[in-house]
Each structure stands twice: as structure tokens, then as C-alpha cells.
Amino acid sequence: MQSPESIDDVQQLLGQTGYVCGRSLATVVFLSLRLGRPLFLEGEAGVGKTEIARALSAALGRTLIRLQCYEGLDAASAVCDWNFAAQMIAIRTAEASGGADRDALQKELFGPDFLIERPLLKAMRPDDAGPPVLLIDELDRTDEPFEAFLLEALSDFQVTVPEIGTIKAPEPPIVILTSNRTREVHDALKRRCLYHWVDYPTFDREIEILQSRAPEAAETLSRQIVAFVQALRTEDLFKKPGVAETIDWAKCLLALDVVDLSPEVISDTLGAILKYQDDIAKIQGSEAARLLQEARQTAVA
Numbered sequence: 001m002q003s004p005e006s007i008d009d010v011q012q013l014l015g016q017t018g019y020v021c022g023r024s025l026a027t028v029v030f031l032s033l034r035l036g037r038p039l040f041l042e043g044e045a046g047v048g049k050t051e052i053a054r055a056l057s058a059a060l061g062r063t064l065i066r067l068q069c070y071e072g073l074d075a076a077s078a079v080c081d082w083n084f085a086a087q088m089i090a091i092r093t094a095e096a097s098g099g100a101d102r103d104a105l106q107k108e109l110f111g112p113d114f115l116i117e118r119p120l121l122k123a124m125r126p127d128d129a130g131p132p133v134l135l136i137d138e139l140d141r142t143d144e145p146f147e148a149f150l151l152e153a154l155s156d157f158q159v160t161v162p163e164i165g166t167i168k169a170p171e172p173p174i175v176i177l178t179s180n181r182t183r184e185v186h187d188a189l190k191r192r193c194l195y196h197w198v199d200y201p202t203f204d205r206e207i208e209i210l211q212s213r214a215p216e217a218a219e220t221l222s223r224q225i226v227a228f229v230q231a232l233r234t235e236d237l238f239k240k241p242g243v244a245e246t247i248d249w250a251k252c253l254l255a256l257d258v259v260d261l262s263p264e265v266i267s268d269t270l271g272a273i274l275k276y277q278d279d280i281a282k283i284q285g286s287e288a289a290r291l292l293q294e295a296r297q298t299a300v301a
């Protein structure tokens with residue numbers, strides 16, 4: 001599938017996969033595809049950052065390669081590793097069969113048969129479907145040395161493996177980086193990317209997302225759910241509910257055959273939208289009833 005020709009195209013293509021994409025997000029996605037620049041997405045938890053990479057790969061028919069970041073992530077886990085166990089067996093077999101050619105053996109041991117490719121190397125390989133989508137998820141969880149390492153990979157779209165040499169992508173992959181901003185990512189890396197802050201959706205957009213992800217929910221209930229979650233986000237909470245929680249909650253309510261929100265139902269199901277006991281304790285009871293009243297007014301407006 002060819003890259004989209006316009007911003008509208010991006011919205012439509014992503015829409016076909018069920019991803020509801022606002023104009024400003026669609027614009028940076030379009031530019032990132034057009035200019036071949038990595039896209040750096042920051043935002044609160046559960047607002048659809050990771051999902052955009054999935055939606056893009058599905059919409060464009062490209063392979064999705066995901067590098068999940070974590071503290072201590074190093075090049076061996078990100079680029080490639082050697083299969084030590086298989087190498088040992090090959091050495092033992094060569095020894096047993098009586099002194100094989102040492103140079104040939106060494107070459108073989110560090111050849112493709114013993115190489116375990118990790119996401120960054122995979123993303124540099126040619127793909128029949130076209131350049132893959134490389135998702136570098138939750139970058140803020142890694143440390144600065146890894147960021148510096150990434151800088152090289154994303155500047156030239158190449159990685160260097162000491163035993164093999166440099167592997168350069170024939171065509172740059174589509175790179176999406178996400179961060180929850182638990183720490184600031186270095187400017188040098190940001191400078192190589194297009195940046196977009198993914199915010200909580202507006203009321204209308206969140207209704208659209210809910211219709212796409214939980215189409216079984218009736219309109220009245222959907223509006224109440226979204227209005228309540230949006231009201232909840234204005235509260236001073238330790239962890240505000242994301243879009244993921246809205247969808248989860250709708251599915252819970254549907255499973256309970258709820259057609260209309262009530263303070264009791266909300267209290268019983270708060271665990272689907274709030275994940276900290278302090279937040280739950282704060283909202284349960286009279287605060288939930290007050291927010292529901294507010295939400296009912298928004299829902300019918």
C-alpha cells in the first residue's frame with residue numbers, strides 16, 4: 001500500500017482500522033511519512049499512543065516491529081544477540097568430529113545461523129511489504145546511554161554489530177516513539193523527530209472512539225460514560241482515566257446489562273476506571289453522585 005497522499009487520507013486510512021485520529025495528529029503522521037522522519041508521541045497513559053503504530057501498520061499493510069523499552073535495556077536486547085547454546089554445540093560437534101578448520105568455524109559461529117535478530121536489526125532488514133513500522137514504546141523507561149545509542153540508529157537508519165559490520169536499512173522504516181513523560185527525553189533525540197502531544201480526546205471524539213471500540217453500547221449509555229469519565233478527569237486524582245479505561249468501563253457495564261448509570265453501579269465498577277485505592281475512596285459515594293449529575297447534563301446537551 002502506498003503512503004497516504006493527504007492529511008484526509010491519513011484520517012480515513014486510520015479510521016478504517018478503527019482508530020479515530022484528530023486533525024493535528026493526522027497532520028504529524030502525514031508529515032512523518034512524507035519526510036521519512038521518526039514521530040515522537042508523548043501523552044498521558046491510555047490515550048492511544050501505542051495504538052497509532054498498530055493502526056498505521058494495519059492501514060499500510062506493513063509489518064509492525066515493537067521494541068518495548070525498560071530500565072537496563074541494552075544493545076544486545078535491542079539489536080541482536082548470539083545464540084550461545086547453539087554456538088557451544090557447534091564447537092563441541094566440530095571438536096568431536098576431529099579438528100575442523102578453525103577460521104571456517106569461527107566465521108560460521110558468527111554467521112546468520114547463530115544470530116538472534118532483535119527489533120532494531122529486524123527493522124533495518126528489507127521487507128517485501130515495504131519498510132516496516134518500528135514502534136519504540138515507552139522510551140522514558142530506558143536510560144540515557146540507550147537513548148544515545150538510539151540516536152545513531154535513528155539518524156542514519158543503520159545499526160552496527162561488531163562481528164558483522166554495519167547494516168543499513170534499504171529504505172527507512174516508519175518509526176514511532178512513545179513516552180509517558182516520567183522523565184524528559186534528551187533534546188538531541190527529540191530534534192530528530194516530529195513531536196506531538198497526545199491529549200485526552202474531546203467529548204465528541206471520545207464518543208466516536210467508543211462507538212468504534214464498543215459499538216454494542218447504546219448511544220445514551222455511551223454519552224453518559226464519556227461525560228462521566230470526562231468529568232472525572234477534571235478531579236484531582238493520582239491517576240486520571242485514559243481512553244483505554246473508558247472503553248474497558250463500557251465493556252464492563254455492557255457485561256452487567258447496565259442501560260443507565262446510577263451511583264450504585266458506578267461505585268461497584270469504579271475499579272475499571274480508577275486503579276488507585278486513594279482515588280477510588282475519594283470518588284466513591286457522594287462525589288460519584290455529584291459527578292453523575294454533572295455528566296447527565298453534559299450527556300443530554
Ligand SMILES: Nc1ncnc2c1ncn2[C@@H]1O[C@H](COP(=O)(O)OP(=O)(O)OP(=O)(O)O)[C@@H](O)[C@H]1O
Nearest residue numbers: 018019020044045046047048049050051209243244
Ligand atoms: N483515537 C483512538 N481511536 C481508537 N481507539 C483508541 C484511540 N485512542 C485510544 N484507543 C484505545 O485505547 C486503548 C489504549 O490505547 P494505547 O494502548 O495506545 O494507549 P497508550 O497511550 O499507549 O497508553 P500507555 O501510555 O498506557 O501505554 C487501546 O485499546 C485503543 O484501542
Ligand SMILES: [Mg+2]
Nearest residue numbers: 049050137178
Ligand atoms: Mg502505550
